[in-house]
Amino acid sequence: MFTKERNEQTGAPTLPPPPLNNLQGPVLDNPSDLTLATVILIVFGIFMLLFGLLMFLIQAGLLPFNPDSTFGLLLVLLSIQMITLGKTPFGTFRRTWIVIILGFSTAIIGTGACFIPGFLAGIIPQLVGCIMISGGVMLFFNLLFSEGRARQWIRIPGVLQHLTVACGFVYLTVILFGFVVLFPRFLPDIFTGLLMLVMSAGLFYLAWCIQTLSLQYPMKERDPETSEDKGTSGIVWFLLHHEASLSVPVSFILLLGIIFIECAIILIPSGKGYYLFSRDGQFGLLMVIMAVQVLALGKTPFGVYKRSWFLICIGILIALLGMYSCIVPGLLGGRMLLILGFWNLLTGSTGLTKIVIPVLQSHRSSPNTQVSLSKSKKKLLWIVIILHLLTIGFGMNLILPGIIPSIVVLANLFILGFLMIHLASMLRTIPLPL
Template identity: 40%
Template sequence: MPSTKQKYIKMREESDLSLEVILIIVLGVFMFLFGSLLFKIHMGDLAYNPDSTYGLFLVIVSFQIITMGKTPFGDLSRSWAIIIIGVLAAVLGMVSCFIPGYLSELVRILVGLILFTGGIALMLQLFFSKEKAKLWIKVPGILKQLIVACALVYGITIIGGLITLIPGITTDPQTAVILIIYGISFFYLAWCIQKATRIYPEEEKKLSLEKNPSKKFSFFQETSLPLSSAIIILVGTLLVLLGVLLFPVTSGTIPFSPDGQLGLLLVIVAIQMMALGETPMGQYKRSWLLIIVGLIFAALGIVSCIVPGILTGLIQILIGGLNIFGGVLLLIKRFSSRNEIKNSTSETFIVPPPVKKLIVTQTILNIVSIIFGLSMLLGGIIPGLVVAVVLVINGILLFALIILLQKITNIKIEMKKDASGG
């Protein structure tokens, strides 16, 4: 039996979970918790926010579309057209999370259609595509289990779509049981995909996260947008949208769901942690320990979206503390490393203009992060309009960050070409 020290060392090792597996696990956690909470919701012991529940589902689906080109109807080329569709789906989900009551029916019908028609499309592809069940059935081992896992998930997806489109065809307890089984089936699917990936690694099917950008832009061609930039686009969109919506919210024109806002923010932070190792306190190794922390954060955010009121204070303190501590820590690291570079060299070091802009942008982002964290912890002390402006600035800076990172990537590519004589 391994000792506590050995277990700790194992937890610190780098995780090999793919983004696809991580998002499937998050969907599993979502469905499992939704089903578990629905028993208490049915009995009247807990409140329920359908708007942010459906909205969160749309945002998670948009993550799959934007980062991998995986839609609810099958895999497509990750073109700018697909990315924009994913962003629009995310915006709809975010508005549903933030502003309850306005999009209730639209979002419910959309989620129902996605589940029902998407489940049918995926089931047909599974059994009629030459590259899926027809091929997998010939190979003994995990691929046969993958057929079972996919069929189980797609079958329950179709049922879930019908339940969403036609409320009342099942009782709440029956729906809860179906959701719990749905969540478990997602976990089984994630395990099958992860094991199959380890046994049959296919390089050509992996995400091209760092390939050179194409010189010829095409709206419908595969884009070389890195995973980190794709997630930043989502976060930037969320912050700008939230900031813009806070203007009418602070004037009392429209209602607002703080639990939907906090829950969605925490789930996105969790996905960033698990997929990239990026946390509010900086970049870390994507260890199994970080994956577990990310799953805990995701679970808290999901519960906050489904059941309003029970985790509001806890998540406010968590997000506020992480933003303040992370902003301060990153500022200290940046200025200390800058001083070390100055002291270690007597020659004048010329910093390229894009790098200078990047440093300035990151510094402002850290300051804005601290202000946002303070607004979380201090409640009504910081005016709502100030928070709205801070959020919009934060989102715009994130978009600027993507452009700067792309410019720096292009400079590195040119430098490699010059060094190789190309």
């Protein structure tokens, strides 16, 4: 009983290691190796902390505010939780395909809000507020009355007592935050910022509890559950009961692919002047996703590294810059272009070098020592090479805007997104040969 409940609360990844060596998640063996559930809670805490601090200046009229981009980013963060952990605002579920689809749908809505100022104006904050209130109420009552969970935990000295208090505190502040979003005058202006600061403290407290619990009681990996009658049960049964065989790194590739395609589609009517396009929201969202990958996977432009406190600090700094750009438009635009541009330029160049050099060395070696690749692995290798080239082009366009024609930029984004989705589908069954 204790192990089952712990699994639901930590939400730690339970899928087998991802097939790509350069994308494999880190091993939890010291306090700086944060679980994915801890990382996402920390990112939420950073968001609320920054939002709360900026809210004092926004309410005083000293800073501009983009509510669509702000709450759109919050929706994308919620979708990352759903896609990678199966954790929804209403509870934790198995990562079935219906949960994955709902997560990506939420990401699409949040991305649209980040990219287009005024997109569904007023509806996005109302959606976030309703989710926060209903989800917080459901989680709080589930904590109190579901199999007496809180009563069991509170009797066990140590981290479980802290976990009970942290969960209850976060759920209550989430409910209050939802009311503030739905009814801006629910609290006086000064208390709105204070509520966000208090909520951020609760999220950091909960992250500490989950990380401590994960270190004291490490979880074993398990394979996704399958069923023998999936062929005869229909598509509805498959979506509701079949667990998605998507590793966390592959889930991020798929998410980025969808975002790039959505960006390319949105830019077409935006380029004709039908509506404005928020560069701050676009680059801020991409920076936050990059930061989550740094914190959760140790993924940097130079490859994947064991996460140290220095790397964690870099991830937090990137997250702060991205969140600031989404909340307060117009102040970090040029700097964000350079940071994101150099990040993509280094990522593409380093990835391409790591592939090309071993291939050249293999061709120069004797025929007896050359490695023979299957047709599918050769196709996968070419897709990765093209992706790195497109990533370099995307970075160059950010560093030197206008050097690449706009139609080429659109094609680059669309092809980049399509190949990422295709790569994610292939990586479910084929490991990268290099």
